[in-house]
Amino acid sequence: RPEVIKDLINMLDTGFDVVYGIAEKKQHSIYRNIGSKLTDFLFEEVCKKPRNVRVSSYRVFTKELLGEIVKCEASFVYITAITLRITKNIGNLYIHHDIRKYGSSNYTFKKLLSLFIKLYIYYSDSKFAKRFIKLKPQFIVKNVNGIEIV
Numbered sequence: 183r184p185e186v187i188k189d190l191i192n193m194l195d196t197g198f199d200v201v202y203g204i205a206e207k208k209q210h211s212i213y214r215n216i217g218s219k220l221t222d223f224l225f226e227e228v229c230k231k232p233r234n235v236r237v238s239s240y241r242v243f244t245k246e247l248l249g250e251i252v253k254c255e256a257s258f259v260y261i262t263a264i265t266l267r268i269t270k271n272i273g274n275l276y277i278h279h280d281i282r283k284y285g286s287s288n289y290t291f292k293k294l295l296s297l298f299i300k301l302y303i304y305y306s307d308s309k310f311a312k313r314f315i316k317l318k319p320q321f322i323v324k325n326v327n328g329i330e331i332v
Contacts (some may be wrong), residue, residue: 186277190242198273200265203240206276226299228306229266236274238264258304267305301312 184202193201225231239262243251246268254264263274302308 183277186275189274189277190240190307193273193275194242194244196273197271199269199271200241200243201239201273201275202236203277204236204238204274206278220294221301224264224301225266228302229263230270231266232270232272235270235272237272239329254305255318258300260301260305263301263305272331 190203192199213313222231222236225237226233241262243265250268251261251264256264298316
């Protein structure tokens with residue numbers, strides 16, 4: 183709800199670097215709610231998110247934090263993961279969440295799974311995950327009638 187933006191900004195003005203609007207009760211499908219719980223777990227494990235803090239895509243942040251986020255050179259940009267690397271000075275404002283009136287979410291199970299894998303690979307400190315980032319594309323060269331095809 184757009185009318186909540188002023189409340190988020192007012193809370194930001196009390197000293198937080200970022201304030202997330204958090205649904206009091208989510209009105210999503212069961213797999214989206216499970217996906218949200220898994221994402222929250224990943225943020226705790228991978229990005230060291232404090233357990234008492236919730237995150238969402240509905241947020242406001244300071245101009246200073248925005249400046250730091252923009253400096254990030256990650257090849258997979260995920261704003262909340264970057265934010266959690268920069269600050270733990272996070273506020274939550276609990277808000278009402280309505281059932282979607284029109285259309286449907288573009289987050290399929292496959293897209294959520296892909297997101298989880300990318301979060302782990304690009305934002306964890308795991309040496310195993312970092313191996314996937316450093317891999318350079320491998321090209322297959324075939325010699326067909328004296329011509330190399332890549």
